[in-house]
Every structure is written in structure tokens, then in C-alpha cells.
Amino acid sequence: xxxxxxxxxxxxxxxxxxxxxxxxxxxxxxxxxxxxxxxxxxxxxxxxxxxxxxxxxxxxxxxxxxxxxxxxxxxxxxxxxxxxxxxxxxxxxxxxxxxxxxxxxxxxxxxxxxxxxxxxxxxxxxxxxxxxxxxxxxxxxxxxxxxxxxxxxxxxxxxxxxxxxxxxxxxxxxxxxxxxxxxxxxxxxxxxxxxxxxxxxxxxxxxxxxxxxxxxxxxxxxxxxxxxxxxxxxxxxxxxxxxxxxxxxxxxxxxxxxxxxxxxxxxxxxxxxxxxxxxxxxxxxxxxxxxxxxxxxxxxxxxxxxxxxxxxxxxxxxxxxxxxxxxxxxxxxxxxxxxxxxxxxxxxxxxxxxxxxxxxxxxx
Amino acid sequence: xxxxxxxxxxxxxxxxxxxxxxxxxxxxxxxxxxxxxxxxxxxxxxxxxxxxxxxxxxxxxxxxxxxxxxxxxxxxxxxxxxxxxxxxxxxxxxxxxxxxxxxxxxxxxxxxxxxxxxxxxxxxxxxxxxxxxxxxxxxxxxxxxxxxxxxxxxxxxxxxxxxxxxxxxxxxxxxxxxxxxxxxxxxxxxxxxxxxxxxxxxxxxxxxxxxxxxxxxxxxxxxxxxxxxxxxxxxxxxxxxxxxxxxxxxxxxxxxxxxxxxxxxxxxxxxxxxxxxxxxxxxxxxxxxxxxxxxxxxxxxxxxxxxxxxxxxx
Numbered sequence: 001x002x003x004x005x006x007x008x009x010x011x012x013x014x015x016x017x018x019x020x021x022x023x024x025x026x027x028x029x030x031x032x033x034x035x036x037x038x039x040x041x042x043x044x045x046x047x048x049x050x051x052x053x054x055x056x057x058x059x060x061x062x063x064x065x066x067x068x069x070x071x072x073x074x075x076x077x078x079x080x081x082x083x084x085x086x087x088x089x090x091x092x093x094x095x096x097x098x099x100x101x102x103x104x105x106x107x108x109x110x111x112x113x114x115x116x117x118x119x120x121x122x123x124x125x126x127x128x129x130x131x132x133x134x135x136x137x138x139x140x141x142x143x144x145x146x147x148x149x150x151x152x153x154x155x156x157x158x159x160x161x162x163x164x165x166x167x168x169x170x171x172x173x174x175x176x177x178x179x180x181x182x183x184x185x186x187x188x189x190x191x192x193x194x195x196x197x198x199x200x201x202x203x204x205x206x207x208x209x210x211x212x213x214x215x216x217x218x219x220x221x222x223x224x225x226x227x228x229x230x231x232x233x234x235x236x237x238x239x240x241x242x243x244x245x246x247x248x249x250x251x252x253x254x255x256x257x258x259x260x261x262x263x264x265x266x267x268x269x270x271x272x273x274x275x276x277x278x279x280x281x282x283x284x285x286x287x288x289x290x291x292x293x294x295x296x297x298x299x300x301x302x303x304x305x306x307x308x309x310x311x312x313x314x315x316x317x318x319x320x321x322x323x324x325x326x327x328x329x330x331x332x333x334x335x336x337x338x339x340x341x342x343x344x345x346x347x348x349x350x351x352x353x354x355x356x357x358x359x360x361x362x363x364x
Numbered sequence: 365x366x367x368x369x370x371x372x373x374x375x376x377x378x379x380x381x382x383x384x385x386x387x388x389x390x391x392x393x394x395x396x397x398x399x400x401x402x403x404x405x406x407x408x409x410x411x412x413x414x415x416x417x418x419x420x421x422x423x424x425x426x427x428x429x430x431x432x433x434x435x436x437x438x439x440x441x442x443x444x445x446x447x448x449x450x451x452x453x454x455x456x457x458x459x460x461x462x463x464x465x466x467x468x469x470x471x472x473x474x475x476x477x478x479x480x481x482x483x484x485x486x487x488x489x490x491x492x493x494x495x496x497x498x499x500x501x502x503x504x505x506x507x508x509x510x511x512x513x514x515x516x517x518x519x520x521x522x523x524x525x526x527x528x529x530x531x532x533x534x535x536x537x538x539x540x541x542x543x544x545x546x547x548x549x550x551x552x553x554x555x556x557x558x559x560x561x562x563x564x565x566x567x568x569x570x571x572x573x574x575x576x577x578x579x580x581x582x583x584x585x586x587x588x589x590x591x592x593x594x595x596x597x598x599x600x601x602x603x604x605x606x607x608x609x610x611x612x613x614x615x616x617x618x619x620x621x622x623x624x625x626x627x628x629x630x631x632x633x634x635x636x637x638x639x640x641x642x643x644x645x646x647x648x649x650x651x652x653x654x655x656x657x658x659x660x661x662x663x664x665x666x667x668x669x670x671x672x673x674x675x676x677x678x
Contacts, residue, residue: 063677089449095442099378111367
């Protein structure tokens with residue numbers, strides 16, 4: 001199968017049966033699944049533990065052999081070594097060499113892609129800064145916390161500036177800041193035309209970042225489609241209202257009551273726990289508290305973004321708080337203040353050089 | 365391939381067990397002359413036999429452990445899946461692993477061979493100990509550990525790998541320095557008191573260890589660490605008695621012929637008896653055994669590559 005412009009990953013009638021020492025079937029991990037992933041989309045594979053997510057990913061990478069079925073990654077069979085130059089993979093666990101430092105680990109993976117010495121060093125510096133591990137010095141991976149090891153795992157998956165990023169449980173073991181950072185990174189990579197294929201059982205994470213999902217259970221796809229199509233409840237509506245006086249609110253409720261013939265439900269919106277957590281940590285950091293693990297990191301490595309934007313990589317915590325800060329009400333807004341570009345736009349601009357040598361597929 | 369071989373070597377020397385085995389071998393060989401000095405003229409032979417036996421035993425443990433660490437443990441822990449998801453050919457991966465461990469085994473063999481030569485010199489005079497040779501050999505590992513400790517304290521560099529490298533360097537320096545002094549401490553031409561005839565024996569043992577390493581790597585592609593260690597031990601013991609078990613029946617029984625061909629005959633590699641009474645090992649023997657080891661290792665590695673290429677990384 002030749003690589004088409006649209007489909008970068010396709011799976012057809014995939015089966016995987018694990019056998020015992022004597023060749024007898026022991027477990028049916030994948031039982032006839034089909035799906036396709038288009039270029040530039042974020043595709044999520046969901047399912048409970050043991051549903052076949054990791055087995056499917058390992059077959060996509062040629063680490064396991066399908067019992068039956070066809071797989072094409074970038075138009076090639078999964079065991080094609082050359083196509084792996086264009087793939088980045090974060091395994092489920094942080095599969096790293098315990099006696100190497102963070103820098104040595106990334107240097108090793110960079111060498112596997114034949115990156116030149118200066119390029120390797122440049123990317124390693126930027127990736128370490130991005131994942132907040134630039135100050136780990138000579139500490140070896142075995143001394144890292146699970147979250148820190150996960151961050152290095154993510155960095156190694158991006159060392160080759162891949163076209164397809166395959167992430168197996170990418171937020172597993174990360175703190176809320178790291179989780180938010182990974183989710184923002186996934187969205188940013190997708191905006192720049194990269195395809196992200198991820199598996200997770202953390203539903204909120206998948207909902208935040210995925211365009212399309214497939215839900216696996218007992219090795220079969222139980223549901224597949226875009227997040228919007230699958231989750232939208234057509235019969236219900238949500239009307240966000242803000243800045244209403246009590247009188248105005250009563251008027252609105254009266255109109256609704258008369259129109260619907262029933263009492264409408266009224267609730268105050270709440271901040272979510274993630275936003276509250278970010279605010280608390282931000283205050284703690286402002287008061288000078290320090291931790292020995294990973295820092296907050298920068299949003300995106302410079303080599304994954306535009307040259308003209310490379311100096312704009314700020315602290316991820318500040319970025320998140322900026323992004324999620326409630327918009328000032330018209331009455332409270334300072335008329336003299338300059339209009340501010342949304343943080344997402346700023347982030348988008350900062351990765352313009354993402355595919356400096358391969359171009360942005362969306363622009364082609 | 366170079367990156368993987370280098371990483372394999374680095375990960376191996378950063379394992380504390382690697383350092384412990386190497387230091388134990390050097391110290392055990394260094395202490396031997398102090399223990400067996402009064403053995404009615406057989407001292408040199410006892411030192412040679414015991415020293416080379418320690419050389420082989422520790423080398424077997426090191427090579428099988430390194431193979432299990434590099435292949436089995438990586439398959440178990442999953443590091444191998446991260447590497448093979450990159451543009452890495454499986455055949456080259458396995459050969460690079462073998463090459464990386466081979467580098468460490470060669471360093472070990474050189475270090476321990478030098479220790480055996482220094483140890484034999486220590487008792488080359490009846491009932492007298494050469495304290496220049498004994499002292500420098502016994503002190504060298506401690507000097508290496510001290511320097512590695514200081515480096516670790518001041519610059520936070522890895523203690524274990526530095527101690528391994530420094531131990532090698534300090535023992536080599538001790539060997540060179542001792543080579544220039546006689547038993548009274550007076551300067552002399554280099555190496556007059558060393559028994560250079562031990563070199564072919566050490567080379568043969570090195571070949572034996574590399575052959576065993578190839579077997580361990582092959583087993584490690586499919587088996588866990590414990591079965592790999594057990595099978596390697598059995599192959600070593602059966603191979604040492606290959607002539608008895610298989611050789612004498614090889615022309616009569618088909619199973620003996622197969623066993624004689626498949627199990628490596630370690631007797632070809634253990635020819636230290638040839639040094640008794642001032643004898644020496646002919647280079648033609650080393651050359652012939654080298655060809656045997658090369659052919660056997662190549663065959664076993666072909667099997668390893670085949671097994672690894674069809675294995676699944678779970």
C-alpha cells in the first residue's frame with residue numbers, strides 16, 4: 001500500500017493471539033479491529049486495562065507480529081526500518097536505561113537517528129528545557145521519580161522531529177502541570193501538521209486533546225468517531241450567561257419557564273480542579289518554594305517551532321494560567337489597555353519553524 | 365551500531381556487579397601468593413592454575429551476567445522496545461550488543477591476565493615474596509576506588525564506571541612500574557621477571573569467554589536470566605568433559621558425534637598444563653583454537669540473530 005496524502009496509519013482486520021510455550025492459544029488480545037488515522041489529527045485509543053491498546057501500538061511499531069490482519073504505517077509495513085525515521089514513540093512505561101543521565105539518554109536516541117553532534121546537542125538542550133529537566137545534571141535515570149522519567153521518555157520521542165507521534169499512556173505518572181503541558185504539546189504538534197496517536201484510559205485527557213477516538217473492549221472496537229459526534233447530546237442546550245443582574249436573571253428564567261413550560265435548572269459554573277491547582281502552585285512558587293524534581297518546563301522545544309518565535313518560550317505554568325484566566329467583564333476592563341493576543345495564538349506562532357525542513361503539510 | 369555498542373558497554377560497567385567481579389578477581393589473584401607460598405616447589409604452578417581458574421570463573425560470571433543484563437533484562441524491562449521503535453535493524457542491534465559486551469570482556473581479560481603475570485612473579489623465588497609486585501597489585505584497586513570516590517564527591521561523576529576504568533589504568537601502571545624494578549627495588553630492563561609464556565594461555569581463555577558469551581547472548585534472546593545462567597554453566601561443565609562424555613564414543617554413536625560437535629570443547633582453551641616444567645604453549649595451538657572459536661562463535665551468533673529477528677517484544 002502506497003502512502004496517501006491523507007491516511008498515514010491504517011489497520012485492517014487486526015488479530016493478535018498470544019500463545020504459550022507449546023504454541024497453544026493463551027490470550028486473545030486483539031480481535032479484529034479496523035481504523036484509519038489521517039494526517040494531522042489526534043487519534044485516541046481508549047479502553048480499560050487489558051483491552052488491547054498497548055498490544056495494538058506494539059503491532060503498529062513492528063514489535064509484535066499480528067496473528068492476522070494488515071497494518072500500514074506511512075504506507076509501509078510496520079517492520080520497515082526506514083519508515084521509523086518519521087515516527088516518535090513514547091512507551092507505556094518509561095523504558096529507559098537506568099544508569100544513564102538524562103542528557104546521555106537523549107544523546108543515545110539522537111544517535112540512533114544519525115543526528116549530527118551539534119544538532120543533537122542543540123535539540124537535547126531544548127528538549128531538556130521543554131520538559132523541565134535541564135538541571136538534573138549527573139543524576140541517573142534510576143534516581144528520577146516516575147514523572148521525571150516520563151518527561152525524559154516524552155523528550156526522546158520527539159528528538160527526531162517525527163511526523164507521527166505514538167504515545168502510550170502519555171500522562172501516566174505526571175503531575176497536573178506535566179499533564180497539562182503534555183496535552184498542550186499534543187495540540188500544538190497537531191496544529192503543525194503532525195499526527196498524534198495516543199492510547200489512554202484517562203478519559204478527561206483524551207477528551208481534551210483528541211479529534212477522533214476509538215474505544216476498545218475485549219480486543220474489539222466498540223465505538224469510533226469524532227469526539228464531537230460521539231459526545232454531543234443533541235436534545236440539550238447550554239447557554240453561558242455572565243454579568244447578569246438579579247433582575248435580568250429573573251427575566252430570563254421567566255421567559256424560559258413560559259417557553260418550556262417547566263422550571264429550568266440553574267447552576268453556577270465552577271472552576272475545575274486543574275485550574276485551581278495551577279493557581280495554588282503558582283502562588284507557592286511566587287513565595288519562593290522549591291522542589292528537587294522536574295521544573296515546570298518550557299512550552300515547546302525551539303527546533304519544534306519557528307525561528308522568529310524561539311525567544312518566546314515561557315514557563316508553562318504562567319502560560320496555562322494566562323490561557324485559563326477568566327476574561328474581564330466589560331465593566332471591569334481597562335479601556336486604556338492594549339488588546340492581547342490569545343495565548344493559543346502566541347503558542348501557535350512560536351512553533352512556525354516546527355517543520356522547518358519539511359514544511360507544514362496544512363499549507364501545502 | 366556504534367552507539368548501541370557503546371551504550372551496552374557503558375551500562376555494563378555502571379553495574380556494581382561488574383566492578384565487584386573484576387575487583388574480586390584482581391584481589392583474589394593478588395592474595396594467592398601470600399597464601400600458597402610454601403608449597404614445596406609447586407608454587408608457580410599453583411599460582412598459574414589458581415589464577416587462571418579465577419580468570420575463567422569470574423569471566424564466565426561476568427559474560428553471562430552481562431548478556432542477561434543486556435538482552436534479557438532489556439526485553440523484560442522494555443527498554444528494547446523504545447530502541448527498536450527507532451530506525452534500528454534487529455540484526456545490527458544484537459551484534460552491537462555482543463560487540464559492546466565483548467569490549468568489556470576484553471578489558472577484563474587484559475586486566476586479570478596482567479594480575480596473573482604479576483602474581484606469578486611475586487613467588488618466582490622459593491619461599492620469598494616480591495613485595496614490589498604483590499604490594500602494587502594489591503594496592504592498585506584501592507587507589508582506583510579512592511580516586512573514583514574523590515571524583516564522585518567533587519564532581520558527582522558515576523563512581524562505579526570510574527572505579528572500573530581507574531582500576532584498569534592503575535593496575536596497568538603498576539604492571540609497567542613493577543616491570544622496571546627487580547626484587548630488591550633496583551631498576552632493570554622491562555619485564556625480565558615476568559613470565560610472558562602466560563600470554564598464550566590468557567588469550568585462549570579470552571577466546572573461551574567470548575565463545576561462552578555468544579552462547580549466553582543466544583540463550584538470552586529467548587530465555588530468562590536464571591535459565592541462561594544455568595544452561596551456560598552446564599555447557600561449561602559438559603564442554604570441559606567433552607572428550608570423556610562424547611569424544612570417546614563419537615566414532616561409534618551418532619548422539620556422541622552430534623554432542624561432540626555441538627558442545628564446545630573447552631579443553632582446547634585450557635592448556636595451562638603445557639606451562640608446567642618450563643614448557644610453553646605453541647602459537648600454532650593458539651591460532652588453531654582461535655579459528656575454532658571464531659567459527660563456533662559465528663555459527664552461534666547466526667542462530668542468535670535468527671532467534672532475535674523472529675522474537676516478539678512484549
